[in-house]
Amino acid sequence: MAMPHDVPTAAQLIxxxxxxxxxxxxxxxxxxxxxxxxxxxxxxxxxxxxLAVGEQQALDHAARLAVLGMxxxxxxxxxxxNGDLDDRFNEVVELVRASVLDKLxxxxxxxxxxxxxx
Amino acid sequence: MREHRGVTTTVSPLExxxxxxxxxxxxxAVTDLARLSGGASRETWSFxxxxxxxxxxxxxxxxxxxxxVEARVVQxxxxxGVPVPELITNxxxxxxxxFMILSHVEGETIARKILRDEQxxxxxxxxxxxxxxxxxxxxxxxxxxxxxxxSIDQVQQYRETLDNLNQALGQAHPTFExxxxxxxxxxxxxxxxxxxxxxxxxxxxxxxxxGLRAVLDWELAHIGDPIEDLGWLCVRAWRFGASQPVxxxxxxxxxxxxxxxxxxxxxxxxxxRWWEVLGTLKWGIMCMIQTSSHVLGMxxxxxxxxxxxxxxxxxxxxxVALDGKW
Numbered sequence: 001m002a003m004p005h006d007v008p009t010a011a012q013l014i015x016x017x018x019x020x021x022x023x024x025x026x027x028x029x030x031x032x033x034x035x036x037x038x039x040x041x042x043x044x045x046x047x048x049x050x051l052a053v054g055e056q057q058a059l060d061h062a063a064r065l066a067v068l069g070m071x072x073x074x075x076x077x078x079x080x081x082n083g084d085l086d087d088r089f090n091e092v093v094e095l096v097r098a099s100v101l102d103k104l105x106x107x108x109x110x111x112x113x114x115x116x117x118x
Numbered sequence: 119m120r121e122h123r124g125v126t127t128t129v130s131p132l133e134x135x136x137x138x139x140x141x142x143x144x145x146x147a148v149t150d151l152a153r154l155s156g157g158a159s160r161e162t163w164s165f166x167x168x169x170x171x172x173x174x175x176x177x178x179x180x181x182x183x184x185x186x187v188e189a190r191v192v193q194x195x196x197x198x199g200v201p202v203p204e205l206i207t208n209x210x211x212x213x214x215x216x217f218m219i220l221s222h223v224e225g226e227t228i229a230r231k232i233l234r235d236e237q238x239x240x241x242x243x244x245x246x247x248x249x250x251x252x253x254x255x256x257x258x259x260x261x262x263x264x265x266x267x268x269s270i271d272q273v274q275q276y277r278e279t280l281d282n283l284n285q286a287l288g289q290a291h292p293t294f295e296x297x298x299x300x301x302x303x304x305x306x307x308x309x310x311x312x313x314x315x316x317x318x319x320x321x322x323x324x325x326x327x328x329g330l331r332a333v334l335d336w337e338l339a340h341i342g343d344p345i346e347d348l349g350w351l352c353v354r355a356w357r358f359g360a361s362q363p364v365x366x367x368x369x370x371x372x373x374x375x376x377x378x379x380x381x382x383x384x385x386x387x388x389x390x391r392w393w394e395v396l397g398t399l400k401w402g403i404m405c406m407i408q409t410s411s412h413v414l415g416m417x418x419x420x421x422x423x424x425x426x427x428x429x430x431x432x433x434x435x436x437x438v439a440l441d442g443k444w
Binding site for chain 1: 421
């Protein structure tokens with residue numbers, strides 16, 4: 001989708017704030033404020049990752065839902081709860097698992113264990 | 119303000135509390151009164167009564183929860199040989215709407231220090247076995263002797279909590295629905311009931327260089343399947359970044375075999391897994407509760423906001439715990 005905005009991009013703007021937090025704020029604070037600037041750095045890094053891969057992840061997620069004939073997570077959650085997908089349980093598990101790995105790749109990529117990584 | 123020999127003096131809340139403690143304990147002097155921590159509903163204080171170090175736990179004003187149940191549980195655990203602080207007294211009045219005074223046990227509760235500091239190297243080799251032995255002793259208590267203990271179906275409780283959160287946040291979690299489905303279909307059939315601690319993990323264990331010194335925080339004690347305590351101890355959040363499955367310190371076999379040895383009862387590994395899955399699901403829902411207080415505006419904070427994106431860590435952990443078990 002074409003955007004009317006000038007450079008920097010949204011990702012570059014966020015990156016600039018994150019770099020300032022890392023260079024100046026983290027080093028000149030202590031205790032609670034330093035902890036909260038560390039949290040802020042993590043949050044911005046997360047948003048940067050989402051901006052980089054979010055569009056592709058949305059397409060992949062929609063494709064997985066389509067395999068199961070579902071329009072969104074709410075419909076899928078209800079179907080699982082009602083047992084409507086019990087005869088396709090293992091297939092559902094694999095598709096939901098793939099979406100969780102995508103979420104984790106944005107939220108906290110270092111959390112995944114080597115054994116359950118794709 | 120009070121009148122004393124014609125001079126008006128201000129009595130600080132600290133002095134008031136100190137005086138109330140002195141009266142309660144019949145002590146000559148109360149000294150070194152200091153606040154250690156405060157949660158939303160209760161505060162912990164340390165002080166000395168005639169030089170004996172003690173701990174005060176008290177409910178905040180407006181919290182009507184009865185600490186009497188917790189006091190009876192601590193006393194019963196003490197009698198059963200579980201390492202716990204000694205209950206000195208409990209009640210309600212000037213000290214607080216509800217309070218307990220306990221003996222002070224020296225040691226460390228911060229999980230990351232216990233898992234990493236050199237001084238706990240020896241303790242780390244003993245803690246899983248000591249935890250298993252403490253749990254076996256606590257689960258041997260006749261729970262019918264303690265009045266007022268709650269007994270709740272946690273699957274149903276967290277089902278309702280998740281429904282409310284999903285509605286409030288406008289979200290759905292297919293992974294949690296899969297986990298609920300699995301929990302329903304694999305619910306352990308033959309369980310015994312016992313006194314369950316309800317939050318047995320690093321953070322609630324007082325540890326010294328010699329190992330486990332006291333089991334703390336009995337606030338969530340209830341009647342239920344005792345294996346809940348074993349499963350909760352294996353939830354990944356309680357490994358605090360360490361790799362070993364049991365509290366970041368040991369493996370499942372050690373926990374189970376030491377518990378079997380101490381209790382004389384067989385433990386089904388699959389029942390431990392069932393409770394670990396429920397515990398992981400509970401922790402995920404607790405993350406949603408935390409982020410909802412930011413999103414819904416009760417407590418605006420980027421830290422609480424970020425916790426919402428930790429929900430998928432718990433979803434991931436559910437896939438690890440259930441790998442090959444669906």
